[in-house]
Amino acid sequence: MLRLLATVALLAASALPAVAQVKIGVIASSTGPVSVVGVQQKNTAALLPKQIGALSVEYIYMDDSSDPTQSTKNVQKMLIEDKVDAIIGPSGSPNAVAVLPFIADAKTPMLAPVGSTAVILPMDDKKRWVFKTTQNDNLVMEAIVAHMKKNGVRTVAYIGTNDPLGESFGKAFKAALAPAGIKLVEDERFARTDTSVTGQTLKIGAASPDAVLIGTAGAATVLPESALVDQGYPGKIYQTHGAATPEFLKIGGKKVEGTFLAASPMLVMSEIGDDVPSQKIARAYIEAYRKLYNIEPGTFGANIYDAGLLLERAIPLAGRQAKPGTPEFRAALRDAIEGTKDLVGAQGVYNMTAQDHSGFDQRSIVMIVVKNGNWSLVK
Numbered sequence: 001m002l003r004l005l006a007t008v009a010l011l012a013a014s015a016l017p018a019v020a021q022v023k024i025g026v027i028a029s030s031t032g033p034v035s036v037v038g039v040q041q042k043n044t045a046a047l048l049p050k051q052i053g054a055l056s057v058e059y060i061y062m063d064d065s066s067d068p069t070q071s072t073k074n075v076q077k078m079l080i081e082d083k084v085d086a087i088i089g090p091s092g093s094p095n096a097v098a099v100l101p102f103i104a105d106a107k108t109p110m111l112a113p114v115g116s117t118a119v120i121l122p123m124d125d126k127k128r129w130v131f132k133t134t135q136n137d138n139l140v141m142e143a144i145v146a147h148m149k150k151n152g153v154r155t156v157a158y159i160g161t162n163d164p165l166g167e168s169f170g171k172a173f174k175a176a177l178a179p180a181g182i183k184l185v186e187d188e189r190f191a192r193t194d195t196s197v198t199g200q201t202l203k204i205g206a207a208s209p210d211a212v213l214i215g216t217a218g219a220a221t222v223l224p225e226s227a228l229v230d231q232g233y234p235g236k237i238y239q240t241h242g243a244a245t246p247e248f249l250k251i252g253g254k255k256v257e258g259t260f261l262a263a264s265p266m267l268v269m270s271e272i273g274d275d276v277p278s279q280k281i282a283r284a285y286i287e288a289y290r291k292l293y294n295i296e297p298g299t300f301g302a303n304i305y306d307a308g309l310l311l312e313r314a315i316p317l318a319g320r321q322a323k324p325g326t327p328e329f330r331a332a333l334r335d336a337i338e339g340t341k342d343l344v345g346a347q348g349v350y351n352m353t354a355q356d357h358s359g360f361d362q363r364s365i366v367m368i369v370v371k372n373g374n375w376s377l378v379k
Helices: 002-015 035-045 068-082 093-098 100-106 137-150 164-180 198-207 218-230 246-256 265-271 279-293 299-319 327-338
Strands: 021-028 055-063 086-088 110-112 130-132 155-161 183-190 211-215 236-239 260-263 366-371 374-377
Touching (some): 021 299, 035 055, 035 299, 055 068, 093 100, 137 164, 164 211, 183 218, 211 218, 218 246, 246 366, 265 279, 265 366, 265 374
Parallel strands (some): 086 110, 155 183, 211 236
Antiparallel strands (some): 260 366
């Protein structure tokens, strides 16, 4: 009798429909040169929703060691073996650019938490599968150049990394300078792995610009600024949102005091008002991260948090059209993300279009200055 009951129970259990599950790959650089960015992104993945509507969500995490080649291998594994429905990552711009062909071939959405617009612009058949959860370069550069002009800057120099991020920043910076009437007098590059930029910064010093913009992200942001300060450069120094990490303040110390940067309002939560739409979401993210890790996150972690919010809205819409794990579901998911309107994230408000796969506007950027070793809102 017991055997019969066990058999009936087994048959009944097998007859129950399996719980539909969405698989999301997460790739972050938790080791290597980009780990200043990647660690907080890896940590944030633990805060992403495990249940979205009627669908459970499994996150498959892999470290790419800050290496674009490893990013490619990770993406291929996730697409072919794990059959993920979407990918969040990688952390670095060169890494994200490297995987574009594989994402396009697999027709699988990727939410890239990187700075370079090269992953989404110019829009084409490959990039239509990619969305970016950071502010586009033009928004950052317009804010920086407006501050420069307001403060009497007439000549500038640029130094950025010789990778897609540094090139993208440099291109957007030059485009913003022309209408402002500010002249670029020096343009230099360096590698993220360099331990010295003395040659480049000496050239900048010789050109005597009123200000210098450093275009890169993570730990690499500190090297050029330290060199300029050591050489006695007297002008203003600017950074992009790529420097918006606690490590920038810690590693840079007194040498980065007075630095201006354009970045997310999340950095200066105590100084912004209720008129900033992202305030409540950013506070919720910061509190959840602090509760789990006993430290506050930087804005790079918020890029992953916002990717989760985008998926949380889009997945139920895609689920109405197809079953997770199918090409039809991935296509519907891509379309749903592209149709995102008025989604408030931790860094701004997302309004995606077929031509704009970032969706941010000026509400995602404020001007900030390093004051007494901390971030302070420029008023």
